[in-house]
Amino acid sequence: MTIIDRFFEYVSFDTQSDTTTGLTPSTPGQLVLARHLADELNRIGLSEVDIDDNGYVMATLPANMEGEIPVIGFIAHFDTSPDMTGRNVKPRIVMNYDGGDIVLDADAGIYLKPAEFPELKQYIGQDIITTDGHTLLGADDKAGIAEIVTAMEYLINHPEIKHGRIRLAFTPDEEIGQGADHFNVEKFGADFAFTIDGGEIGELEFENFNAALAKVVVKGRNVHPGYARNKMKNSIRIANQLVSMLPRHETPEHTDGYEGFYHLMAFNGDVEKTELTFIIRDFSSEGFARRKREMEHLVKKVNAEFGEGTVRVEITDQYYNMREKIKPVMHIVDLAQKAMQEVGVTPIIRPIRGGTDGARLSFMGLPTPNIFAGGHNFHGRYEFIPVQSMEKAVEVIVKIAQLSTEM
Numbered sequence: 001m002t003i004i005d006r007f008f009e010y011v012s013f014d015t016q017s018d019t020t021t022g023l024t025p026s027t028p029g030q031l032v033l034a035r036h037l038a039d040e041l042n043r044i045g046l047s048e049v050d051i052d053d054n055g056y057v058m059a060t061l062p063a064n065m066e067g068e069i070p071v072i073g074f075i076a077h078f079d080t081s082p083d084m085t086g087r088n089v090k091p092r093i094v095m096n097y098d099g100g101d102i103v104l105d106a107d108a109g110i111y112l113k114p115a116e117f118p119e120l121k122q123y124i125g126q127d128i129i130t131t132d133g134h135t136l137l138g139a140d141d142k143a144g145i146a147e148i149v150t151a152m153e154y155l156i157n158h159p160e161i162k163h164g165r166i167r168l169a170f171t172p173d174e175e176i177g178q179g180a181d182h183f184n185v186e187k188f189g190a191d192f193a194f195t196i197d198g199g200e201i202g203e204l205e206f207e208n209f210n211a212a213l214a215k216v217v218v219k220g221r222n223v224h225p226g227y228a229r230n231k232m233k234n235s236i237r238i239a240n241q242l243v244s245m246l247p248r249h250e251t252p253e254h255t256d257g258y259e260g261f262y263h264l265m266a267f268n269g270d271v272e273k274t275e276l277t278f279i280i281r282d283f284s285s286e287g288f289a290r291r292k293r294e295m296e297h298l299v300k301k302v303n304a305e306f307g308e309g310t311v312r313v314e315i316t317d318q319y320y321n322m323r324e325k326i327k328p329v330m331h332i333v334d335l336a337q338k339a340m341q342e343v344g345v346t347p348i349i350r351p352i353r354g355g356t357d358g359a360r361l362s363f364m365g366l367p368t369p370n371i372f373a374g375g376h377n378f379h380g381r382y383e384f385i386p387v388q389s390m391e392k393a394v395e396v397i398v399k400i401a402q403l404s405t406e407m
Helices: 003-011 028-044 118-123 139-157 235-245 285-306 323-329 331-342 357-363 387-406
Strands: 047-051 057-061 072-077 092-094 102-105 110-112 128-130 166-171 192-198 203-205 210-219 261-269 273-282 311-319 370-372 384-386
Touching: 003 139, 003 387, 028 047, 028 057, 028 139, 028 166, 057 139, 072 139, 072 357, 072 387, 102 128, 139 166, 139 192, 139 384, 139 387, 192 203, 192 331, 192 357, 192 387, 203 331, 210 235, 210 285, 235 261, 235 273, 235 285, 273 285, 285 311, 311 357, 323 331, 323 357, 331 387, 370 387, 384 387
Parallel strands: 072 166, 072 192, 192 370
Antiparallel strands: 047 057, 057 166, 092 128, 102 110, 128 384, 203 370, 210 273, 210 311, 261 273
């Protein structure tokens, strides 16, 4: 089976995750794909294939040489984002892309345009997999799964390539921040791992945001508007005042690189009660703590004006910057960097402006940097992935396995 066939098969499964169910996996389609993957891993010749009650799939490629060789893990997730439907995905390949607009659905006026997505120009002459404009594609992270499985099949079919013991894991619910919730690090048994879950070809990431979720509740008082003077407390207006007090340019649309932000994700309410949901992000632990203190300080200021208890905030940490756990074992980043260079890929080392299961796993005792899967514009109708990027990801995985014997 080619990597394209494998990828197309995986995206045919609807595995969109859901924050509301309270289940693991959060949606039944994920378990369907998990079972399919377990069957496939058995079929291609991997050992110790296991799927647990929460849908986590693990397997082993045994070492084919003697010696003290570190156990490497490769990890990817099979859920897709709640941001857009993953049902009835209809992928198509644009062969030998010419640099022009790509028609996704002419009747609906949906085009993938280099004027809007200039990164397309990097792939002129390559073969690009796109959507039909009505779903996401699912390259995040079914491309990662396809690349890992294809690499393992290649190593099985080429025993002349020496490697140590390799562990695989495919996980649910990464897109809703729960992918590591039930990950059994001890059972996995790797010395370190890589998530194959990054974006464009060459990405190598070992830093990510520190992250928190802030839930704000504003309590109002409703009185007939004709007689409301000095009596009404309009929770919507109070909530708007709180939002306006946050730094205007410290938002996702105004930041890049190592800059953190406050992001208002949801705003729902009426005069009596308004609820707001924010995410807080910063790369440094000091900046992260400062942002959380600032949110609490602004709530106190609003309460000082409108009365104690008008506004309540609950801030919950979500994950932390994995750099803290990767820095003592930077040789694993060096390994990935060398593997890329040896297969003709230029490493692009940059921070993840988001989160990854690797961040949480790193704090659970499994150092896990992130490597490119090759896609762009994840979570929406304009998602695409070059076939050649997927093929290079396979080469990188194989080369990491080979180079690990020299560690």
